[in-house]
Amino acid sequence: xxxxxxxxxxxxxxxxxxxxxxxxxxxxxxxxxxxxxxxxxxxxxxxxxxxxxxxxxxxxxxxxxxxxxxxxxxxxxxxxxxxxxxxxxxxxxxxxxxxxxxxxxxxxxxxxxxxxxxxxxxxxxxxxxxxxxxxxxxxxxxxxxxxxxxxxxxxxxxxxxxxxxxxxxxxxxxxxxxxxxxxxxxxxxxxxxxxxxxxxxxxxxxxxxxxxxxxxxxxxxxxxxxxxxxxxxxxxxxxxxxxxxxxxxxxxxxxxxxxxxxxxxxxxxxxxxxxxxxxxxxxxxxxxxxxx
Numbered sequence: 001x002x003x004x005x006x007x008x009x010x011x012x013x014x015x016x017x018x019x020x021x022x023x024x025x026x027x028x029x030x031x032x033x034x035x036x037x038x039x040x041x042x043x044x045x046x047x048x049x050x051x052x053x054x055x056x057x058x059x060x061x062x063x064x065x066x067x068x069x070x071x072x073x074x075x076x077x078x079x080x081x082x083x084x085x086x087x088x089x090x091x092x093x094x095x096x097x098x099x100x101x102x103x104x105x106x107x108x109x110x111x112x113x114x115x116x117x118x119x120x121x122x123x124x125x126x127x128x129x130x131x132x133x134x135x136x137x138x139x140x141x142x143x144x145x146x147x148x149x150x151x152x153x154x155x156x157x158x159x160x161x162x163x164x165x166x167x168x169x170x171x172x173x174x175x176x177x178x179x180x181x182x183x184x185x186x187x188x189x190x191x192x193x194x195x196x197x198x199x200x201x202x203x204x205x206x207x208x209x210x211x212x213x214x215x216x217x218x219x220x221x222x223x224x225x226x227x228x229x230x231x232x233x234x235x236x237x238x239x240x241x242x243x244x245x246x247x248x249x250x251x252x253x254x255x256x257x258x259x260x261x262x263x264x265x266x267x268x269x270x271x272x273x274x275x276x277x278x279x280x281x282x283x284x285x286x287x288x289x290x291x292x
Contacts, residue, residue, distance in 0.1 A: 005105060007123035008141030009043065011036055012113035014133055019111035023090040029112075035133050036089065036114060037082050040106065042129065044078060046122045049100035051075040054084075056146060057179035058095040067094060071178050072205040072284055073277065081106070089114050094179070097143075105143045117143045148287050154273035155282035156199070156208050163271060165195045167212040173234075174198060175268055176275075177286070178206040182243040187228065191236045205284035206275045209268035216261040218254060223247045225266065229259035265289065 013019045013032045023029045054074050063070060066083070070076075076084070081098050088095050088108035099105040105117040129136055154160060164174070172190040179185075188198055190210070202208055216230070224247045231240040248254055254262065269289040274282040 004142075005102065005117040005119055006140060006142055007118055007120050008139050009039075009116040009118065009123070009126075010109065010113055010135075010137040010139070011039055011116070012109070012111060012135045012137075014131075014135050022112050023092070029090065032112065032133050033086050033089070035131050037086060039129060039131070039134070039136065040082065040085060040114065040116065041078070043116050043118060043122065043126060044081075044104060046125050047100070047104040047118050049104040051077055052081045052098040052100055052104070052106070055097040055099060056095075057184065058093065058181045059179040059184040060093055060095075060181040062183055063094060070094065070096075071203040085114060094181075099143075107143070117141065146285065148285050150288045152207055152272050152274055152286045152288040155280075156202065156273040156275045157280070160208075160271075160273045161195065161199045164190060164199075164210055165192060167210060167271065168192045168195050170212045171214075172210060172212045173214060173239075173263065175209045175211075175228075176202050176206045177209070178203045182245055185243070187230070187239040187241045189234045189236045189239060194236055202275045204275050204277050207272060207284070207286040207289075208275060209272040209289050211263070211268050211270065214263050214267055216263055218251050218260065218262050220251055222262060222264050223250065225264055227262050227264050229254050229257075230261040230263070231258060232260045234261070 015028060018025050018028050018032050054070055054076060055072055057070060057072050084096065084098065085106055087093060089112050095108060097105060097107050107115045109115050123138055168190045169192065174188045174190045175185055177185040190198060226246065227244050229242050229244060242257065242259060266289065272289060274284045274286060276282045
């Protein structure tokens with residue numbers, strides 16, 4: 001049944017209170033969530049969409065245990081997909097796109113709404129869907145591609161890791177960004193001894209960025225930009241860090257939370273690449289992190 005996804009179904013709560021308070025409405029939200037999941041199940045069944053691929057993953061808080069295996073490109077079965085959709089609609093996250101190419105794509109909206117893109121044939125079969133607790137709106141619409149002005153085009157292949165090994169003769173930090181958001185990355189101190197191990201640890205479709213001999217002193221002039229703070233010292237391997245998207249109010253705020261080093265995110269663009277899938281193809285699309 002694969003074809004052009006040219007119809008959009010918007011599912012949203014009929015209750016204004018549920019739209020405003022989401023999961024805080026307790027019983028009312030639970031009723032909406034059950035109906036929402038039933039409709040999504042009907043669309044998925046008609047679309048013949050089995051597993052769904054995760055994309056555009058946004059992780060703004062630590063992942064719960066049941067979602068620890070998430071990364072861009074991973075296939076999730078329908079029960080986990082429904083769990084993700086309900087979390088997005090409720091405002092808890094993590095947020096992502098869920099898609100089966102040519103069949104179905106699911107995205108979250110505002111006020112508890114969920115957007116489903118499917119084919120005209122599926123939309124015609126399900127035109128009679130209705131609900132007391134939901135507003136179901138069909139309209140013409142296709143998924144909008146993510147706008148990336150300057151994508152990272154290099155692939156993290158053997159030649160890339162050879163370059164990383166060369167930089168490891170100096171003090172080198174590596175960031176693996178596997179999702180958007182403050183909790184969507186891991187940081188490592190790279191050495192010649194651990195570079196091969198780190199290459200094996202990287203998730204497919206992550207963006208790997210490397211900085212050699214970066215300036216790490218706490219500097220007030222960097223506080224207004226995105227930066228990452230670290231706990232000193234920085235031993236080889238994975239590092240303790242905290243991301244500050246949007247910056248911080250003062251150096252004392254950073255120090256008060258136990259961090260004594262900082263790195264401006266914009267300096268991570270000199271050496272970066274996308275981790276390929278198992279077939280060697282780099283399919284993820286990330287903005288290149290270049291210094292302004």
